[in-house]
Amino acid sequence: GQQLNQSPQSMFIQEGEDVSMNCTSSSIFNTWLWYKQDPGEGPVLLIALYKAGELTSNGRLTAQFGITRKDSFLNISASIPSDVGIYFCAGRNSGNTPLVFGKGTRLSVIA
Amino acid sequence: NAGVTQTPKFQVLKTGQSMTLQCAQDMNHEYMSWYRQDPGMGLRLIHYSVGAGITDQGEVPNGYNVSRSTTEDFPLRLLSAAPSQTSVYFCASSYTGRTNEKLFFGSGTQLSVL
Numbered sequence: 001g002q003q004l005n006q007s008p009q010s011m012f013i014q015e016g017e018d019v020s021m022n023c024t025s026s027s028i029f030n031t032w033l034w035y036k037q038d039p040g041e042g043p044v045l046l047i048a049l050y051k052a053g054e055l056t057s058n059g060r061l062t063a064q065f066g067i068t069r070k071d072s073f074l075n076i077s078a079s080i081p082s083d084v085g086i087y088f089c090a091g092r093n094s095g096n097t098p099l100v101f102g103k104g105t106r107l108s109v110i111a
Numbered sequence: 112n113a114g115v116t117q118t119p120k121f122q123v124l125k126t127g128q129s130m131t132l133q134c135a136q137d138m139n140h141e142y143m144s145w146y147r148q149d150p151g152m153g154l155r156l157i158h159y160s161v162g163a164g165i166t167d168q169g170e171v172p173n174g175y176n177v178s179r180s181t182t183e184d185f186p187l188r189l190l191s192a193a194p195s196q197t198s199v200y201f202c203a204s205s206y207t208g209r210t211n212e213k214l215f216f217g218s219g220t221q222l223s224v225l
Contacts, residue, residue: 006153033213042115042201042216043154088153098144098169099214103153 006089006102013079014110021105022073023089032065032072033090033099043088047074079109113137117202117217124192124224132187132220134202141207143185144214147171147198154201160185161207192224 006023013019023032031050035043047058049065049072056063062075072091076083089102118133136143144159146169156169160179174196176188185204189196199221203214 009151040218042203042218043214044216045213048213090154098156098159100156101146101154103151 004089004091004100004102006105008105009103010106010108012108012110015079015081017079019076019079019083019107020073021087021107022071023091023102024071025091026070027093028069029091029093030069031092032063034061034063034072034074035088035090035101037086037088037104039085043086046087076107079107081109081111083107084109115202115204115215115217117200117220119220120218121221122223124189124222126193126224128192129188129190130192132189132200132202132222134185134187134204134217135183136185136202136204136215137183138204138215139182140204140215141182143179143202143204144169145175145177145185145187146201146203148201148219149198157187157200192222194224196222197224198222 004023004025033048034046037043047056047063052069053067054065060077086104086106088104090099092099115136141162145157146154148154155171157175158177160166163179163182166177199219201219202217205214
């Protein structure tokens with residue numbers, strides 16, 4: 001089946017630093033999504049991308065849909081303690097196929 | 112606004128026991144799905160449904176059954192639990208069509224099989 005390679009697996013950063021994580025696929029995707037999971041909760045959608053080259057922001061978060069349609073990245077600026085959690089990328093390559101999720105990036109913020 | 116409701120929150124089973132994980136949504140979503148989350152494995156799709164009466168297998172369907180008799184409910188059944196099914200299970204739902212990738216997740220069921 002399709003696989004998404006998400007990196008890094010984990011990150012430890014100082015409060016105030018910027019964060020960058022990415023996701024790559026061996027096949028073309030038509031949609032890229034980024035989710036965040038807080039401890040003990042289900043994932044929550046952060047940003048959805050539908051077009052190659054699209055750059056979308058949500059507050060301090062910015063995500064881009066790669067022009068090759070095989071990758072996406074998520075940036076978090078000026079990290080704060082509540083940014084702690086697991087960030088998942090997800091993608092799909094056609095209208096009726098279920099989402100495929102990456103394995104997640106675990107973010108820890110040191111105050 | 113309840114959203115996606117999963118019960119129970121926690122469950123411990125013995126090997127061979129059966130049980131049903133419940134999932135209900137009140138958003139009139141056509142699409143519902145079940146994922147399991149294991150350390151280092153991310154979210155893996157078990158089964159999904161695009162509407163009442165329609166179900167399909169995901170990436171890891173073995174050992175699990177589902178049915179979709181109503182739009183609101185999508186229960187996941189373990190017929191004979193195995194230790195390999197120890198995991199956190201998430202139900203998720205969305206509208207169909209172009210927006211059906213905006214999944215809304217429940218808060219999860221943590222299952223331990225001894």
